[in-house]
Amino acid sequence: MPATAPAVPVSLAQLRAAASALGPSEGRVAEVLLGRPAEVIDWSTQEVAQAAGTSTATVVRACQTLGFRGFQHLRLELARVGAEPARAAAPAGAPDAxxxxxxxxxxxxxxxxxxxxxxxxxxxxxxxxxxxxxxxxxxxxxxxxxxxxxxxxxxxxxxxxxxxxxxxxxxxxxxxxxxxxxxxxxxxxxxxxxxxxxxxxxxxxxxxxxxxxxxxxxxxxxxxxxxxxxxxxxxxxxxxxxxxxxxxxxxxxxxxxxxxxxxxxxxxxxxxxxxxxxxxxxx
CATH class of the missing domain: 3.40.50.10490 (Glucose-6-phosphate isomerase like protein; domain 1)
Known part of the structure; x- marks a missing residue:
């Protein structure tokens, strides 16, 4: 993992911005991650690699370049941010905490x-x-x-x-x-x-x-x-x-x-x- 990894993206928009700096092979990995996040959270590293037409090592390297420890770490973040729209600001009169x-x-x-x-x-x-x-x-x-x-x-x-x-x-x-x-x-x-x-x-x-x-x-x-x-x-x-x-x-x-x-x-x-x-x- 790079010694100075960027901070973990906290939204899909930030992940998309970070992906723009990737090379061709790693870029294909990012396209799969961003294009099919709901499916990716249940995938293995090998399945991501097959979908991106690359190797498992490239998948791991792409995840690390994006600021994660590896694919498992990125997958957890995708599961988390995928649920965030449900946490939008509550309207007036909404239930308390x-x-x-x-x-x-x-x-x-x-x-x-x-x-x-x-x-x-x-x-x-x-x-x-x-x-x-x-x-x-x-x-x-x-x-x-x-x-x-x-x-x-x-x-x-x-x-x-x-x-x-x-x-x-x-x-x-x-x-x-x-x-x-x-x-x-x-x-x-x-x-x-x-x-x-x-x-x-x-x-x-x-x-x-x-x-x-x-x-x-x-x-x-x-x-x-x-x-x-x-x-x-x-x-x-x-x-x-x-x-x-x-x-x-x-x-x-x-x-x-x-x-x-x-x-x-x-x-x-x-x-x-x-x-x-x-x-x-x-x-």
């Missing part, structure tokens, strides 16, 4: 609900039900839904491991084997640490369940089953909050389906655990 936040969340959850392949979800439950060990891997903004799900699955007797440290996740993956399951959460599907854990798990014969936002990504290519919990939605800075919210709900749904299949245990013991964690006489 709190109402908008809840409306955005409700819309995002409905979109995710309709996008989830029910047959793939059933197959995911099969994997969760039959696994001898289950390792959850994810980092950054994917860590909160991962830790929440680990607690939930523990309440129905599933042998779940969810190390918070990314190296601990990779160490655990190296001890998996046939009959085990690695559940990977990643908004982009291109998180380096998560991919390293998944590759280690798969190389040892473990199955892989991926939960991500993009149908085509490095993570989905490694997965036995992939569930898509949300794509381009209104921008929230660097935090893909609405997709993370969808991850929470999807994992909760898988927990419910698994509980219904296996029969939920008597909740009295779990309630006792919670009760004993409360401080007597707290004011």
């Amino acid at each position: 709190i109402a908008r936040a809840f409306d955005d969340a409700a819309d995002a959850l409905r979109l995710s609900r309709d996008r989830i392949d029910r047959a793939h979800a059933a197959a995911a439950v099969d994997l969760l039900a039959s696994a001898q060990r289950i390792l959850f891997t994810g980092s950054g903004f994917s860590a909160p839904p991962l830790q929440d799900a680990a607690l939930r699955f523990a309440t129905i007797g599933r042998p779940v491991e969810a190390p918070a440290d990314v190296l601990a996740q990779q160490f655990a993956a190296h001890s998996l084997g046939p009959g085990d399951l690695c559940v990977a959460l990643s908004y982009s599907g291109a998180n380096t640490h998560t991919l390293a854990t998944v590759r280690a798990a798969a190389s040892r014969g473990a199955r892989v369940l991926a939960i991500t936002s993009f149908a085509r990504s490095p993570l989905t290519r490694l997965a036995d089953i992939a569930l898509f919990s949300g794509g381009s939605q209104p921008a929230h800075g660097v935090d893909p909050f609405l997709s993370r919210l969808s991850q929470f709900v999807l994992l909760h749904a898988l927990h419910q389906l698994l509980g219904e299949r296996n029969g939920l245990p008597d909740p009295s013991e779990m309630r006792t655990v919670v009760a004993e964690a409360l401080i007597e006489g707290a004011e």
